[in-house]
Every structure is written in structure tokens, then in C-alpha cells.
Amino acid sequence: MAQFFKIFFASLLALFVFTLLSVFLFFGIVAAFSSKEKPEIEKASVLVLDLSQPFNEQERENPLADLTSSQSSAPGLFDVVRLIKTAKTDAKVSGIHIRANGNANSFASSNELRNALLDFKTSGKPVLAYADVMSQGAYFVASTANKVYINPAGGLDWSGYNIDFVFFKNLLDRLQIEPQIFYAGKFKSATEPFRTTQMTPENKVQTVEWLGDLYQHFLRSVSKSRNIDTASLHKLATIAAIQRPEDALTFKLVDGLKYDDEVRQEWKRLLKAKENEQLNLLEMSKYADAADFRVSGKDRIAVVYAQGDIVDGNGTDDNIGGDRFAALVRKVRQDRTIKAIVVRVNSGGGSALASELMWRELELAKKDKPVVMSFGDVAASGGYYMAAGADSIFAHPNTITGSIGVFTLIPNMQGFFNNKLGITFDGVKTAEFADAGGVYKPLNTTEKQIIQSGVDQIYDRFKQRVATGRKRSITYVDSIAQGRVWSGEDALRLGLVDKLGGLQDAIDCAARMAKTNNYRLREYPEQGDWFNRLLNKATNDQPGIQIREQVGQENYEVFKQLVQIRSWTKGVQARIPFYFLAK
Incomplete structure (x- = not known):
């Protein structure tokens, strides 16, 4: 027994010393980061x-x-x-x-x-x-x-530009899964991968136009830099020179x-x-x-970044949570030291409800101070919804925007469960439509009418937000909506945006509207302290990073699209159907 206690207390002491040393080491590292000096830049x-x-x-x-x-x-x-x-x-x-x-x-x-x-x-x-x-x-x-x-x-x-879409209809047919789709807008092509095996004529028309606009911008830009006419540059691609x-x-x-x-x-x-x-x-x-690259001044202009899919709730650092964004804008709106708000949008959309909540908070902010939007790579569907009421909207010529339309998807997996897995369902309900939307059975005619009516109502509200914000008639907005995707250049011509320019141009506009040229920027969401960033780093190293490294970026995008289907079944969506990089 004496030998047992001897070993026990020796182990306990070793554990205590190890823990104490670990604590000192940890706080030493924290102190080192906290006191980190600016690096010295050498000449030349x-x-x-x-x-x-x-x-x-x-x-x-x-x-x-x-x-x-x-x-x-x-x-x-x-x-x-x-x-x-x-x-x-x-x-x-x-x-x-x-x-x-x-x-x-x-x-x-x-x-x-x-x-x-x-x-x-x-x-x-x-x-x-x-x-x-x-x-x-x-x-x-x-x-x-x-x-x-x-x-x-x-x-x-x-070689020129191209974009490819992945279609899952044949796969779903073989699995006996019926995608019950409801959408508003004949160009709203986000659901095409599940209801067709190729692009619809409407989608082909819009894609040819916006992709052509982006390619023409590329050619014009290179032409100016290299002093080669655009026709010659295009010919080099067409003949694979x-x-x-x-x-x-x-x-x-x-x-x-x-x-x-x-x-x-x-x-x-x-x-x-x-x-x-x-x-x-x-x-x-x-x-x-x-470098000291941030401007300093007396007044404050808030720059709020909104990047990623639009989701309900608070979301994460990699998407836009409607509740979190609305709370952030509310905080900025109520801060009397902030003279104007600039929102940088880089989102293809998502939850229509979250988009409405963000739109509402920005509308309230606009009553107190100027609100200016800056569009990045994409500000479409829900990304445009939230921005529609701004005092001024800036976009790049090759921004993807518009896509004013909505959809929802409810899969009928009865055939898959019954015939592929041998699973059946039964139950009781207290009202006729209490089980509406269940994935284990098809929707009946009345249920389909109810869901389509809800989609149409949200689409009408979306168009009304755009019409009011852009000071256009509903009839006009409907003519350029229908879920159609536009380039930034077309959006300017159609009145969906006010000017072509980058984030600094939008900030300059906000400063003019706030009547200040002596300002500094306050950027949101604010970065946490070193310890919280360390914890976030540990939790944000998601499996997706490893999957992307293994299967490559293009295959990873297909994987992401499959994962996103789950969120599509939770409510009406306002989003574009594709992800792209500058090829």
C-alpha cells in the first residue's frame, strides 16, 4: 500500500508541474503575440x-x-x-x-x-x-x-470563357426521388439541375449574355494594357493560336x-x-x-462586410446570418459617432426571409444616415434583395447581379424509401395539412397550390422592394426580374445599380453624402481578441478544407451544391445557381 501511495503522489506531483508549466507557456505565447512589434521594411x-x-x-x-x-x-x-x-x-x-x-x-x-x-x-x-x-x-x-x-x-x-452546369435529374430518377420544385421567374435557373438534364432556352439566353459581357470586359481591359485590338485578341482564342x-x-x-x-x-x-x-x-x-494603410480622421464611416450564402439565424464567419447581420446594422445605426454606412456585398443569396430581415434593418438605417452599397464578385438574388433600398449602389462592370426571383424545393422520397430501402411510413394528424411538406410522400394538388402561392407572394414582395428602392414601376421591375442574371454593365443600363466602381468609390460617395472629408473607417464584423481568434481558428478548420484539397476545387463545388440541397428544403430561397472563378 505504501508503494501505491508513493507512486500515486509522485504522479500527481508530475501532473501538477506539467499543468503549471503548460499554463506559463500558454500565457507566454499570448504575451509574445500581444507585444508583437511591427516588422521593419528594408529599403528597395x-x-x-x-x-x-x-x-x-x-x-x-x-x-x-x-x-x-x-x-x-x-x-x-x-x-x-x-x-x-x-x-x-x-x-x-x-x-x-x-x-x-x-x-x-x-x-x-x-x-x-x-x-x-x-x-x-x-x-x-x-x-x-x-x-x-x-x-x-x-x-x-x-x-x-x-x-x-x-x-x-x-x-x-x-481559350476564352466558359461555364458548365451539373445536372442531377437522371440521378434522382434512378434513385426514385422526385424533386417537387416551386419557383417564380422564368429565368430562375437554380432549380434546373434537378428538373432538367440540360440548360433551358431561357437560361442559355441569359448565360450567353452575361458571360459575353464579362469576356468583353476582359478583352477591352487587356486591349488597353497591351495595345492590341479586341478583335485580334478574340481571334487568338477562336483559332487556338x-x-x-x-x-x-x-x-x-x-x-x-x-x-x-x-x-x-x-x-x-x-x-x-x-x-x-x-x-x-x-x-x-x-x-x-x-504599413499604416488605414486612414484616420474625426468622423467615422462604417464598412460592413457581407460575404457568403445568406442563412437564417446567426450563421458563421463563412456566411451571412440574417439575425447577426441585422443586429450589426442596428448597432451601427444607433451609434451616433458613425456618419454613414457602406455595405460590401459578395453573395449569391440564400434564405429569402433572412434577406428580408437584412433589407428591413438597412431601411431603418437609411432614415438616420446615408447607406451605400458596394457589389463585389456577385450580389444577386438575396444579395440584391438586401441592397435594393440603398441610397446608392456601386458595382463593377464584371459583377454578377440581378437574379430577382425565388424558389423552394421539397423532395418526394417515397419511391426511394419504399423501393430502394424497404422503408414505409404511417401516422396520425389533427388537421388536413399538418404533415404537408414531409419528404416521405408526394404533395397533393392543394398542398402544391399553397406552396406555389407562398413563393409567388415572396416574389411579389421582392419586386416591390426593388421597385420602391430603385424608384421604378412594378411593371418595369417585372420585365427585368424573372430571376434573370445580369452583368454589372447591364445592371447600370437597366437602373439596378447607380455607378460602376469599387469599394473606395462607394466610401467616397458615402463621405460626400455625410458631408465629411475628415473620416476614418470602422470595419465590421470586428475582429475578436487573440485568444478568441485562436479558439475560432480551432473550430473553423472544417472538413471541407481537407475535402477540397483531396478532390480539387471543381469537384468540391459539385459536392457543396449537393450539401446545399438540404438548406433549400427549409424555406423559400433567393439565390443564383452557380459558383465561378476567374478562369
Whole structure:
């Protein structure tokens, strides 16, 4: 027994010492992060813009980055735009190097980056772009550079734009699952994958138009940068002229075929550096830690970011929870130190009810102070619903917007349960329609009429919100609604948006409306403290990240669409049917 107690107390003491040391170590790490000094920027630094890095609308911080091999914190898109503007007058930054091995950012986000680079070039500082293999999306941004280079053994994609839709109807038929679909708007194509095996004529018409608009914007932008007419650029794609790196050089899409070390040598020549001097490549995340790129002033303008699917409730950091967003806007509205509100929308929509709640809170805010919208890559369906009443709306030419229409989907899985699984259902109810909407049986005629009536009512309300906000007649709104998707350029022509421009343009507009030129920005949702970010990091490392790495981005999007079907059955949806990147 004495030996037992000896071992027991020795183990207990060891556990106590280990716990105490762990606590001291943990708080030591916290203290180290809390007292982290700004990094020093060396002279003649070259700022690096890595297009393979996805820039979310708001900064995504990773408090474990310095302790592990995980990805470092990434500045938000508007942070990058402001950093490039800061670098323009920063004596320690001598140029920008664009890493163009693919582009993880979509069309309008790339347009923000492109415009920031064009402004930077007015300083006279050089911009070089390099890639082993350069995609069209990367080239859209990289073509702003003074010189564009690709690897002699690499290549440049110049094939034009395309978008593919996945259709599940045959799969559902084989599983004996009937998708009972209710929608309003003949162009509302979100449900097409479940009710047809190919695009409807209406969907094909709208897709040809908006995709053509985006492609024309791409061609016009490249034409200005490379001084090649758009007809010639388009012909290069139609005849598949760019098949080898030499072809890109022959047709003047690039300025040379170089290896990475040769591009580094060119930078040294431009900076008049000695042969044995180290080239100071400055990563964007490090520059974000070092530079004072946020404006300061007496008044405050709130910038509220709304990115991701629109969902009921509070949502998460990766989507827009209607309740959470409404509470955030209410807080900003009631803050008398805030003179104006700018909302940055990057969402293809989602819950129609959540969209209505957000619209309502923004309407209340508009009575107290200016409310201006800035559309990112996509602000469609529910993303447009919430914004429709704003004082002013800004979009990029290649923003995807509109899609004013709604739908819901209730699967009838009786055949699947009965014939595939051998499962049957029975029960009792106290009213005729108490079990309406159950997935284990088909809807009857009356139930279908009730659901379609509800969808139509929400669609009518959606159109009314747009008509009131845009000061148009219901008849006119109905003619451009019907679930139809528009480009930013078309949206301007149709009166769905007021001006073409980026987030800074929207902020400038809000400042003018608030009659202030002495302001600072307050950005929402606000970042938590270091400890909370650490906990959020641990909980937000979702399995989806690992799935995407295993199956690839394109297959992951199909997987996500299948997962989303579950949310579609919970209420009327206002969302677009696709996800896309700048190819």
C-alpha cells in the first residue's frame, strides 16, 4: 500500500508541474503575440502580389501561423487595395512583383486589384508579372504590368470563357426521388439541375449574355494594357493560336520567356542593385503588419462586410446570418459617432426571409444616415434583395447581379424509401395539412397550390422592394426580374445599380453624402481578441478544407451544391445557381 501511495503522489506531483508549466507557456505565447512589434521594411523592397492567394472581403487572421507551418494571415481584398495605394508613395517600396501562377480571386475582385495596380503605375515605379503557367484570370491582372513574363517551358491559357452546369435529374430518377420544385421567374435557373438534364432556352439566353459581357470586359481591359485590338485578341482564342510559350511572345501577349532567376536578375537591374545583393521580396501579409494603410480622421464611416450564402439565424464567419447581420446594422445605426454606412456585398443569396430581415434593418438605417452599397464578385438574388433600398449602389462592370426571383424545393422520397430501402411510413394528424411538406410522400394538388402561392407572394414582395428602392414601376421591375442574371454593365443600363466602381468609390460617395472629408473607417464584423481568434481558428478548420484539397476545387463545388440541397428544403430561397472563378 505504501508503494501505491508513493507512486500515486509522485504522479500527481508530475501532473501538477506539467499543468503549471503548460499554463506559463500558454500565457507566454499570448504575451509574445500581444507585444508583437511591427516588422521593419528594408529599403528597395519589392512588394509581392500573389494571385494564387484568395483575398476574402475581410481579413482572415491565423494566430497559429507563426507557431506552425499553416498558412499565414491573409489581408482582405480592400486591405490589399489600400496596401498597393500606400506602396505607391512608400519610399521603401520600389516596385511590385505579380506572381501569376493562377488566380484564386473571381472577376470583380480581380478588377479591384487591376485598378489598384494601374493607379500604382502612375508613380513611375515598375511592375513585373511572372508565371510558370498563367491562366486567363491571372493574366487579366498581370497584363497591367510593365513587363509580363512566362517560363520558357510553361504557357499561357488563352481559350476564352466558359461555364458548365451539373445536372442531377437522371440521378434522382434512378434513385426514385422526385424533386417537387416551386419557383417564380422564368429565368430562375437554380432549380434546373434537378428538373432538367440540360440548360433551358431561357437560361442559355441569359448565360450567353452575361458571360459575353464579362469576356468583353476582359478583352477591352487587356486591349488597353497591351495595345492590341479586341478583335485580334478574340481571334487568338477562336483559332487556338496560343499553344506554346513562343506563341504568346509572337502575338505580344507577353514580353519575354524567362526563368524565375532571370526575372529576379531583371529586378536587380531595375533597382540598380549589386550582383551579390539580396533581392528584398516583401510579402503582402508582412507589409500589412508594417504599413499604416488605414486612414484616420474625426468622423467615422462604417464598412460592413457581407460575404457568403445568406442563412437564417446567426450563421458563421463563412456566411451571412440574417439575425447577426441585422443586429450589426442596428448597432451601427444607433451609434451616433458613425456618419454613414457602406455595405460590401459578395453573395449569391440564400434564405429569402433572412434577406428580408437584412433589407428591413438597412431601411431603418437609411432614415438616420446615408447607406451605400458596394457589389463585389456577385450580389444577386438575396444579395440584391438586401441592397435594393440603398441610397446608392456601386458595382463593377464584371459583377454578377440581378437574379430577382425565388424558389423552394421539397423532395418526394417515397419511391426511394419504399423501393430502394424497404422503408414505409404511417401516422396520425389533427388537421388536413399538418404533415404537408414531409419528404416521405408526394404533395397533393392543394398542398402544391399553397406552396406555389407562398413563393409567388415572396416574389411579389421582392419586386416591390426593388421597385420602391430603385424608384421604378412594378411593371418595369417585372420585365427585368424573372430571376434573370445580369452583368454589372447591364445592371447600370437597366437602373439596378447607380455607378460602376469599387469599394473606395462607394466610401467616397458615402463621405460626400455625410458631408465629411475628415473620416476614418470602422470595419465590421470586428475582429475578436487573440485568444478568441485562436479558439475560432480551432473550430473553423472544417472538413471541407481537407475535402477540397483531396478532390480539387471543381469537384468540391459539385459536392457543396449537393450539401446545399438540404438548406433549400427549409424555406423559400433567393439565390443564383452557380459558383465561378476567374478562369
